[in-house]
Amino acid sequence: xxxxxxxxxxxxxxxxxxxxLRCDPISGHTALYWYRQSLGQGLEFLIYFQGNSxxxxxxxxxxxxxxxxxxxxxxxLTIQRTQQEDSAVYLCASSRRGSGGNEQFFGPGTRLTxx
Amino acid sequence: GQNIDQPTEMTAxxxxxxxxxxxxxxxxxxxxxxxxxxAGEAPTFLSYNVLDGLEExxxxxxxxxxxxxxxxxxxxxxxxxxxxxxxxxxxxxxSYIPTFGRxxxxxxxx
Numbered sequence: 350x351x352x353x354x355x356x357x358x359x360x361x362x363x364x365x366x367x368x369x370l371r372c373d374p375i376s377g378h379t380a381l382y383w384y385r386q387s388l389g390q391g392l393e394f395l396i397y398f399q400g401n402s403x404x405x406x407x408x409x410x411x412x413x414x415x416x417x418x419x420x421x422x423x424x425x426l427t428i429q430r431t432q433q434e435d436s437a438v439y440l441c442a443s444s445r446r447g448s449g450g451n452e453q454f455f456g457p458g459t460r461l462t463x464x
Numbered sequence: 465g466q467n468i469d470q471p472t473e474m475t476a477x478x479x480x481x482x483x484x485x486x487x488x489x490x491x492x493x494x495x496x497x498x499x500x501x502x503a504g505e506a507p508t509f510l511s512y513n514v515l516d517g518l519e520e521x522x523x524x525x526x527x528x529x530x531x532x533x534x535x536x537x538x539x540x541x542x543x544x545x546x547x548x549x550x551x552x553x554x555x556x557x558x559s560y561i562p563t564f565g566r567x568x569x570x571x572x573x574x
Contacts, residue, residue: 353506380560384564389566390566391468391564391565391566391567392507392551392553392564394561397560397561399560405561407561440506440507450494450495450512450514450555452497452509452512453499453562454509455507455508456506457505457506458506
């Protein structure tokens, strides 16, 4: 019964570099969310996957951000040409289904620092 | 769209009771969650309300009034470990994406 895992836990990169963040959801959870949390801020929705359906990308802040979910399980969030304003904690969450009433289980997050 | 409002910060004394309020404006409503987030950690589930009324779970209770677009989280017999951020999140009708408030930072002092 492992929970949601994310890697790396910390990532320091230079401005302009690409980064990949990984999320392993709880087995059997069909819904997967990516959020961004800046210091002292709430959770900013980025992207949502439900099973094999097309993802809801409405929260992605720019075309530098993209995400994939392979085989309905592991997800990768990619940020190209990173900027200093991308520095934040990136949280992944999964739930049994994506509808209201299903609690989200969060991973420990990846703290991204762009120098 | 949705709007979630909750106080930024609250302080309380160990052993006391504290109420954290959350108001929301949504196009339709499909449930409200409260999560607890300790500094540097991931949010963890506390409660879920979809019908009006009070849901009690040990020292924590959550209340919902759909007509008023209002919820509160009630923490009793406060302990130092309750110092954390408390996030309110609401689902609008038909949406699979919750909107989170900015969180209320609760500081419990001796």
